[in-house]
Amino acid sequence: MSAANALKLPPADPEPSRLGQMSFLEHLEEFRKRLIRSVWALAIGMAATFAFIFPLGAFVLAPARRALPPGVTLIYTQPTEAFGFYMQVALIGGGLLASPFMLYQFWRFIAPALYANEKRFAIPFVGLGTAGVAGGFAFGHYIMFPYMLAFFGTFNNAGLTFMPTLGSVFGMYEKTVLAMAITFQIPTVAFFLARMRLVTARFLWRHFKYAILLTFIASAILTPSADPYNQTLFALPMIGLYLLSIGIAWVARPRA
Numbered sequence: 470m471s472a473a474n475a476l477k478l479p480p481a482d483p484e485p486s487r488l489g490q491m492s493f494l495e496h497l498e499e500f501r502k503r504l505i506r507s508v509w510a511l512a513i514g515m516a517a518t519f520a521f522i523f524p525l526g527a528f529v530l531a532p533a534r535r536a537l538p539p540g541v542t543l544i545y546t547q548p549t550e551a552f553g554f555y556m557q558v559a560l561i562g563g564g565l566l567a568s569p570f571m572l573y574q575f576w577r578f579i580a581p582a583l584y585a586n587e588k589r590f591a592i593p594f595v596g597l598g599t600a601g602v603a604g605g606f607a608f609g610h611y612i613m614f615p616y617m618l619a620f621f622g623t624f625n626n627a628g629l630t631f632m633p634t635l636g637s638v639f640g641m642y643e644k645t646v647l648a649m650a651i652t653f654q655i656p657t658v659a660f661f662l663a664r665m666r667l668v669t670a671r672f673l674w675r676h677f678k679y680a681i682l683l684t685f686i687a688s689a690i691l692t693p694s695a696d697p698y699n700q701t702l703f704a705l706p707m708i709g710l711y712l713l714s715i716g717i718a719w720v721a722r723p724r725a
Contacts, residue, residue: 499581503574510570514563526558532610533638536619538631545635554639561646565606572598590664597657605653608706609646617645617699648691652707659714663721670719673711680711 518525533543545551564571572595580588618638625631662668673680688704 499578503578507567507571507574510567510574511560511563514566515559516563517566518559518562522555522559525562526555529558529561529610529639529642532615533618533633533642536615536622537633538622538625541622541625541631541633543635543638544632547636550634550636554635557639557643561643565602568602569595569599590661593660594657597660598654601653601655601657602650605650606646608653609642609649613649613702613706614642614645616702617641620696620698644691648703649706652691653710655707655710656714656717659718660721663718664723666723668718669722670715673715673718677711677715681708684708684711 530543537543545554573591576591576594580591618633618641622631659668659673663670684704684707685700688700688707692700692703
């Protein structure tokens, strides 16, 4: 080996090494900072929501009132039940308003562990994540929840009177919209996995049958009720989102 070859430096790594290596305590401090900022954003969103709390409460309960059988109305049996309902509505509204900022804080927390060329995806991450939250909430509010409540209302008859309480109905509503907001993040996850070369559209399509199986298992766990009708209703949009993710993975695939 010649001296020139012996002294030759190794070629520069075209992919920069991961930056921002921090100690455990530094990670905790960074997490605390991002969490505090997210909580402040949520509090500001809740304060803004309280200015319209009664119209928003009526908006949240509108699908339930339309889905209930004729003559059936919502009741509350605990003195604090109605107050708790409006507090939860404010929490949901504040979360929706603050979701872009909270997603950005989450991105800033994980950014030090990314390669330099991956950090530029902050805007797509926040945009797709926010669209997923809004889309999941809308699907749960306008489609999933009304169909579920209408299904349970069909058992109202002369021998059984359906008198749902505010707390039980809103508890189902919360679980439904939260589960759908999480479910609608599937395209966001697929986009970034594809950009990072961890999955491809071909890979997702080849494992489609396994995705269907996992979808029905997830729907059985996440659906607020245990009946097959509502579990299938929950699984169908997940399958549709998986198919959409295949297209997103194909479009987002690195060209180089």
